[in-house]
Amino acid sequence: MWVGFLLLAGAAQAGTIEMSVHGLVCGYCAQGVEKSLRKYPATRDVVVSLENKLVVVSTLAGQDISDGELAKAIKDAGYDLKEIKRTDRSMDEVRMQVGRLAK
Amino acid sequence: MSCTRWARAISFGTTLLLAAAGAGARPIVFADSAVVMAEYGAGNTREIQVFYAPRHFFSLGAGHLELDTVGDIPHEVTYARLNYLAKRWNMEGAQANVFVWGGVGSAFIGAFTPQVLQPGQAPLPGHGHGGSQEPGEVPYRRESFRETAWNAGGQIDYETLRIYTSFKTDTHRSSTVSHRVDSLQFGFSPYGHEVDSLAAWLIVSGRRYSGDQAEGDEVALLLRLFRKNTWVEAGATLDGEVRAMAMFSF
Numbered sequence: 001m002w003v004g005f006l007l008l009a010g011a012a013q014a015g016t017i018e019m020s021v022h023g024l025v026c027g028y029c030a031q032g033v034e035k036s037l038r039k040y041p042a043t044r045d046v047v048v049s050l051e052n053k054l055v056v057v058s059t060l061a062g063q064d065i066s067d068g069e070l071a072k073a074i075k076d077a078g079y080d081l082k083e084i085k086r087t088d089r090s091m092d093e094v095r096m097q098v099g100r101l102a103k
Numbered sequence: 104m105s106c107t108r109w110a111r112a113i114s115f116g117t118t119l120l121l122a123a124a125g126a127g128a129r130p131i132v133f134a135d136s137a138v139v140m141a142e143y144g145a146g147n148t149r150e151i152q153v154f155y156a157p158r159h160f161f162s163l164g165a166g167h168l169e170l171d172t173v174g175d176i177p178h179e180v181t182y183a184r185l186n187y188l189a190k191r192w193n194m195e196g197a198q199a200n201v202f203v204w205g206g207v208g209s210a211f212i213g214a215f216t217p218q219v220l221q222p223g224q225a226p227l228p229g230h231g232h233g234g235s236q237e238p239g240e241v242p243y244r245r246e247s248f249r250e251t252a253w254n255a256g257g258q259i260d261y262e263t264l265r266i267y268t269s270f271k272t273d274t275h276r277s278s279t280v281s282h283r284v285d286s287l288q289f290g291f292s293p294y295g296h297e298v299d300s301l302a303a304w305l306i307v308s309g310r311r312y313s314g315d316q317a318e319g320d321e322v323a324l325l326l327r328l329f330r331k332n333t334w335v336e337a338g339a340t341l342d343g344e345v346r347a348m349a350m351f352s353f
Binding site for chain 2: 022023024025026027028029030031032033035036048049050051053076077078079080082098099
């Protein structure tokens with residue numbers, strides 16, 4: 001039973017997607033990217049760091065956003081997606097890295 | 104600058120700041136966004152613009168421009184405009200853009216026509232503007248009218264988190280009104296900023312006014328502040344005239 005619970009808990013973990021994006025130089029850029037990504041029902045949270053050229057999305061438990069959808073969201077916002085990484089970092093860790101804990 | 108002009112500048116600036124505090128500048132900011140821009144230019148230009156961008160590469164909207172010519176004769180243009188992002192280069196930590204725009208509207212011209220008074224003749228309605236009413240002298244009678252006006256322009260910019268530079272040209276033309284402004288801006292930010300922090304920029308702005316309404320060059324030093332969806336810029340020209348601009352996006 002415990003094994004089943006742990007497997008279920010693992011499957012239900014929220015995912016973190018980290019993207020390297022070119023062209024992010026202003027607050028408006030960040031707002032546009034964030035707005036575009038928040039349209040996906042699976043999106044739980046979005047952090048954009050201009051200094052780190054980083055866009056991070058966390059998804060709702062058990063849900064995902066495909067690479068194609070992520071690329072489309074970034075392109076539709078007017079920017080260039082360079083790299084996608086799926087990590088197990090929490091959004092607090094991401095915010096700590098980019099100095100945006102006090103949101 | 105006269106007391107009246109200072110009062111108008113302060114009043115307009117206050118309005119901008121209040122508007123900016125509740126609401127945002129650039130013809131296109133991001134997809135599915137609206138932007139309100141207002142500018143007070145060195146005592147002789149006032150302009151407000153509202154645009155909506157369905158996509159990140161174009162926006163539609165309207166604007167109203169007021170120009171003071173010699174003697175504060177008002178010339179106003181109300182227009183509809185399409186803005187188009189013709190090209191964008193996204194680089195690591197930098198972005199460059201080419202915007203073009205064009206539109207059509209209505210120009211309102213408050214003209215003054217000389218009127219020679221005969222002995223005993225009363226001035227025509229609308230007489231004013233400080234003209235003499237003595238017979239034989241030449242006061243002025245105001246005759247206002249409207250006509251179709253066209254506008255067009257473009258902007259090239261390059262921006263990083265520390266450096267900003269742009270060249271912009273904007274023209275309004277009708278059979279009576281000819282007004283063009285060419286602007287060159289260089290700016291730098293003394294510190295890095297993030298989305299939620301206050302971005303501060305020091306800007307040197309050069310402008311050349313040409314056409315029937317205004318002629319001449321102008322250099323201004325401006326402080327630009329930007330946080331979240333509010334963008335405020337204020338400063339003065341080397342002649343001591345106030346310049347202010349605000350932009351709010353939502």
